[in-house]
Amino acid sequence: MTISIDNLLVKKNIFNTKGNDDILNRKIIKGNTTNLFNLNFIKYTWAKTLYRVMLSNFWIPEKVDLSKDSLDFKRLSKDEVLAFERIISFLTFLDSIQTTNIPRISDYITAPEISVLLAIQDFQEVIHSQSYAYILESVIPADRRNQVYELWRDDKILLERNKYIAEIYQDFSNNPTLKNFSKVIIANYILESLYFYNGFMFFYNLANKNLMLGTSDEIRYINRDEATHVELFKNIIRELNLENDNLIKEKDVHELFSIAVEQEIQWTNHAIGNNILGMDKKNTEKYTKYLANKRIKDLGFKELYSNFNENPYSHLEKLADNKGEDIKSNFFEATVTNYSQSIAIEGWDEI
Amino acid sequence: MPYVFFKDTVNNINPNKHCGMIGNANLCTESFSNFKPSKILKKEIDENKNIITKTIQAGELHCCNLVSLNLSCIEEHELEKMTSLSVRILDNTIDISTPPVLEADKHNNEYRILGIGSMGLADYLVKNKLLYKNGLEEIEKLYESIAYYGIKESVNLAKERGVYPKYYGSDWSKGIIIGKNEDWFRSNNTYIPREYWIDLINDIKNFGIRNGGLFAIAPNTSTSLLMGCSASVLPVYSKFFIDKASNGNVPICPPFLSKETFWYYQENKNMNQNDVINAVSVIQKWTDQGISMELCLNLNNGIKAKDIYDLYLNAWKKGCKTVYYVRSIALRAEFPEKKEECVSCAN
Ligand SMILES: [Fe+2]
Ligand SMILES: [Fe+2]
Numbered sequence: 001m002t003i004s005i006d007n008l009l010v011k012k013n014i015f016n017t018k019g020n021d022d023i024l025n026r027k028i029i030k031g032n033t034t035n036l037f038n039l040n041f042i043k044y045t046w047a048k049t050l051y052r053v054m055l056s057n058f059w060i061p062e063k064v065d066l067s068k069d070s071l072d073f074k075r076l077s078k079d080e081v082l083a084f085e086r087i088i089s090f091l092t093f094l095d096s097i098q099t100t101n102i103p104r105i106s107d108y109i110t111a112p113e114i115s116v117l118l119a120i121q122d123f124q125e126v127i128h129s130q131s132y133a134y135i136l137e138s139v140i141p142a143d144r145r146n147q148v149y150e151l152w153r154d155d156k157i158l159l160e161r162n163k164y165i166a167e168i169y170q171d172f173s174n175n176p177t178l179k180n181f182s183k184v185i186i187a188n189y190i191l192e193s194l195y196f197y198n199g200f201m202f203f204y205n206l207a208n209k210n211l212m213l214g215t216s217d218e219i220r221y222i223n224r225d226e227a228t229h230v231e232l233f234k235n236i237i238r239e240l241n242l243e244n245d246n247l248i249k250e251k252d253v254h255e256l257f258s259i260a261v262e263q264e265i266q267w268t269n270h271a272i273g274n275n276i277l278g279m280d281k282k283n284t285e286k287y288t289k290y291l292a293n294k295r296i297k298d299l300g301f302k303e304l305y306s307n308f309n310e311n312p313y314s315h316l317e318k319l320a321d322n323k324g325e326d327i328k329s330n331f332f333e334a335t336v337t338n339y340s341q342s343i344a345i346e347g348w349d350e351i
Numbered sequence: 352m353p354y355v356f357f358k359d360t361v362n363n364i365n366p367n368k369h370c371g372m373i374g375n376a377n378l379c380t381e382s383f384s385n386f387k388p389s390k391i392l393k394k395e396i397d398e399n400k401n402i403i404t405k406t407i408q409a410g411e412l413h414c415c416n417l418v419s420l421n422l423s424c425i426e427e428h429e430l431e432k433m434t435s436l437s438v439r440i441l442d443n444t445i446d447i448s449t450p451p452v453l454e455a456d457k458h459n460n461e462y463r464i465l466g467i468g469s470m471g472l473a474d475y476l477v478k479n480k481l482l483y484k485n486g487l488e489e490i491e492k493l494y495e496s497i498a499y500y501g502i503k504e505s506v507n508l509a510k511e512r513g514v515y516p517k518y519y520g521s522d523w524s525k526g527i528i529i530g531k532n533e534d535w536f537r538s539n540n541t542y543i544p545r546e547y548w549i550d551l552i553n554d555i556k557n558f559g560i561r562n563g564g565l566f567a568i569a570p571n572t573s574t575s576l577l578m579g580c581s582a583s584v585l586p587v588y589s590k591f592f593i594d595k596a597s598n599g600n601v602p603i604c605p606p607f608l609s610k611e612t613f614w615y616y617q618e619n620k621n622m623n624q625n626d627v628i629n630a631v632s633v634i635q636k637w638t639d640q641g642i643s644m645e646l647c648l649n650l651n652n653g654i655k656a657k658d659i660y661d662l663y664l665n666a667w668k669k670g671c672k673t674v675y676y677v678r679s680i681a682l683r684a685e686f687p688e689k690k691e692e693c694v695s696c697a698n
Binding site for chain 2: 052053056057207208210213224227318319321322323324325326327328329330331334338339340344345346347348350351
């Protein structure tokens with residue numbers, strides 16, 4: 001098979017004196033940018049809001065106290081401990097490769113306002129990996145830690161699962177065709193919007209039993225960041241389709257999602273299964289398909305699974321505090337996770 | 352955001368300004384009175400006994416003696432009895448307890464300052480079928496009554512047990528009640544009949560008063576959960592939320608939530624905070640110390656820096672004495688496609 005030049009994406013230049021930053025000429029891919037970033041001169045206005053939200057979400061993992069979690073950890077059932085280790089290992093790996101992958105996508109993005117959002121996302125993925133490591137170091141005994149870090153390739157099912165997404169990433173890096181670009185964008189959207197969530201629910205389920213509350217605070221912060229990443233990729237997909245004759249096709253989205261959903265269910269059945277109070281295989285299927293439907297519909301496409309539009313874990317999502325207003329923290333006793341940095345507020349010059 | 356203490360307002364109506372000033376409040380910003388640091392005058396060493404003796408000029412340290420009326424389950428006709436009882440409970444507390452810091456013990460005995468507060472105001476308003484923002488008249492009536500009954504009981508105690516030692520020269524002794532003198536009562540309308548207030552002023556002049564201060568409204572964030580009512584004098588945070596404290600997450604619903612009351616519960620997370628300031632300023636009018644006023648900024652409702660500035664300024668202009676914790680609800684990542692109407696601020 002030959003690939004026409006049109007279908008090959010070329011890395012943007014770092015130094016481009018012949019670039020044209022006119023808003024009318026700006027495109028997400030195949031544009032001609034000088035890379036100059038000016039927040040007051042942008043084409044994609046949603047990017048400015050998202051920039052503020054992402055910056056104002058800044059947080060530091062060590063500010064959450066995990067000392068009580070290490071005591072709680074000893075009270076977990078055997079199955080809960082096993083699930084805890086597998087999920088932490090999985091999440092650490094995902095965020096680690098995400099940190100490597102995001103800049104590779106950004107190499108081809110020719111709208112500076114979107115490249116900067118990817119840079120912030122990349123930074124946040126670093127924080128996430130580090131916070132998983134902080135949890136791991138705080139609660140898991142020293143002699144177990146390395147084994148847990150290595151689970152991502154020692155656990156067969158986990159390896160299989162990681163391979164699927166990582167290969168899509170690797171393919172695009174090796175062979176940056178438009179087709180592979182479309183796949184990597186969808187894969188990213190899937191990773192950000194679907195892959196973490198049964199894992200997140202596991203921690204909220206523990207929190208629902210008043211266990212591992214510090215860990216669930218960390219997860220809540222991460223969850224809040226991931227929501228901005230989902231929003232970012234959702235918007236990228238929408239704009240790409242406007243500019244590139246529907247590059248991201250419903251058919252491809254459905255295909256990638258259906259494989260991802262199968263793997264997510266298989267993995268969750270392996271990691272969580274039926275042995276943890278509050279979660280089971282039936283609900284794993286319900287939740288994963290419900291979430292996939294929601295994410296696909298958010299892109300403006302048809303849902304994939306009929307009869308899967310009910311969320312079995314809405315009581316756990318309440319603990320995720322997605323809207324930032326479901327949890328009221330006692331600021332003397334518990335970490336307040338729904339604050340914003342002052343950059344979230346505009347209009348300081350009006351005072 | 353820092354807790355703000357409006358020192359000017361606080362000291363202008365300090366009933367004990369004849370013998371000191373108020374430089375600060377307790378952490379929750381509701382309880383305060385004269386404060387003065389102790390001073391070391393001299394140190395002497397007795398070399399034979401190997402002992403150093405310090406001579407210290409005694410300072411003054413305010414001590415919080417707090418109680419709260421649970422308005423969610425007090426009927427109007429019980430208000431006088433409960434308020435009087437609160438005065439006696441706290442006045443006894445001062446005699447029974449001994450603060451571990453000498454300056455506080457001395458201050459307690461000299462000023463005998465009480466802090467009668469309340470919780471469950473939001474529930475009380477709902478019981479009376481009032482929206483929080485429309486409850487200003489009812490609120491003023493309630494807190495004016497609490498002030499009247501409380502002061503009256505403290506005068507009764509003065510008859511039985513004597514006045515507080517620093518009483519002479521105080522605003523109370525000059526016939527001034529929470530910054531208001533007889534002229535004020537003659538030219539302003541009140542819910543308690545004017546003659547009652549003027550009689551009370553005369554009673555104070557004749558018999559004095561047992562307590563240098565009587566009212567302080569604490570936040571009661573955790574206590575109100577145990578009591579099953581809304582916190583302090585604030586609107587309910589939400590009709591359903593998860594309260595997160597050190598040992599767990601507890602799902603919370605307001606106590607009287609039902610089909611009939613559903614629309615009367617206004618949710619603080621969506622309210623204009625000036626409505627909270629309005630209510631607190633009306634309560635402040637009848638509260639001699641402070642109120643732990645918490646504000647809640649929902650950044651998804653387009654709050655700008657100037658709005659926050661205006662809130663603080665408005666709180667000061669309306670006579671609030673302090674602004675306690677400012678809670679914020681972080682910006683959401685998802686942009687609502689269409690503007691959703693909030694369920695309980697639309698009438
Ligand atoms: Fe992440
Ligand atoms: Fe992410």
